[in-house]
Amino acid sequence: MTKVKVEVENLKKYFYSGIFRKKVIKAVDGVSFEIKEGKTLGLVGESGCGKTTVGRTILRLIEPTEGKMLFDGEDITSLNGSKLKKLGREMQIIFQNPEASLNPRMKIYDSIAEPLRIHKICNKNEEKEVIFELIETVNLNEELLFRYPHELSGGQIQRVAIARILSLNPKFIVADEPTSMLDVSVQAQILNLLKDLQKKYAISYLFISHDLEVVEWMSDEIAIMRKGKIVEWK
Numbered sequence: 001m002t003k004v005k006v007e008v009e010n011l012k013k014y015f016y017s018g019i020f021r022k023k024v025i026k027a028v029d030g031v032s033f034e035i036k037e038g039k040t041l042g043l044v045g046e047s048g049c050g051k052t053t054v055g056r057t058i059l060r061l062i063e064p065t066e067g068k069m070l071f072d073g074e075d076i077t078s079l080n081g082s083k084l085k086k087l088g089r090e091m092q093i094i095f096q097n098p099e100a101s102l103n104p105r106m107k108i109y110d111s112i113a114e115p116l117r118i119h120k121i122c123n124k125n126e127e128k129e130v131i132f133e134l135i136e137t138v139n140l141n142e143e144l145l146f147r148y149p150h151e152l153s154g155g156q157i158q159r160v161a162i163a164r165i166l167s168l169n170p171k172f173i174v175a176d177e178p179t180s181m182l183d184v185s186v187q188a189q190i191l192n193l194l195k196d197l198q199k200k201y202a203i204s205y206l207f208i209s210h211d212l213e214v215v216e217w218m219s220d221e222i223a224i225m226r227k228g229k230i231v232e233w234k
């Protein structure tokens with residue numbers, strides 16, 4: 001039996017707006033699922049149905065209104081301090097717009113080095129070797145390390161964004177529409193890279209997209225969302 005990596009139980013996230021905070025947006029309204037080790041759950045649905053909110057809540061980037069999240073069987077819903085910091089390495093996110101995760105004034109080399117330095121993954125002597133290895137793992141040419149983000153294509157930038165998080169040895173990745181800004185030909189390459197990395201490192205994915213065909217290609221199981229709820233499983 002494959003081990004369960006991530007569990008979400010009756011997750012709710014309500015946003016309140018208006019001057020008296022009386023207007024309620026039920027962005028996520030009672031969502032439950034589990035993702036096994038090395039497997040992908042696809043989350044698909046129209047824009048605004050709550051997909052991103054689910055992903056960001058699991059990663060504790062936003063606080064849930066109600067519900068529970070477990071990682072490796074441990075309740076992480078109200079984790080804090082050093083435990084949350086450790087979890088912050090094992091759980092990562094890939095965004096739709098990778099430029100947003102790279103500093104435009106930093107060379108690619110330093111962007112990849114940044115998480116290594118913050119989390120003290122390796123010492124200065126090893127750093128260069130680790131970075132060259134990471135850039136090779138995502139099939140990019142070493143020359144790109146000394147360029148700036150604006151000199152790279154969308155696909156190359158997404159590979160850099162992936163290299164950055166790989167250095168943290170993530171076990172669970174929320175991929176939030178990771179290829180929807182890319183050309184179709186480039187899309188397939190990035191999706192295949194994500195699949196290869198999953199096999200190599202036993203990564204679990206929550207793969208979010210509005211494109212059912214893409215989700216079908218990537219996922220072991222598919223949950224279809226509508227208005228904050230899962231309305232169908234495939």
Ligand SMILES: Nc1ncnc2c1ncn2[C@@H]1O[C@H](COP(=O)(O)OP(=O)(O)O)[C@@H](O)[C@H]1O
Nearest residue numbers: 015025027045046047048049050051052053054
């Ligand atoms: N920070 C926020 N404040 C208020 N409303 C939000 C916020 N984030 C998302 N929403 C609303 O929650 C709903 C779900 O959004 P989102 O999770 O981004 O959907 P999706 O990723 O499926 O497009 C939308 O109605 C959106 O406007």
Ligand SMILES: [Mg+2]
Nearest residue numbers: 051052053176
């Ligand atoms: Mg979204």
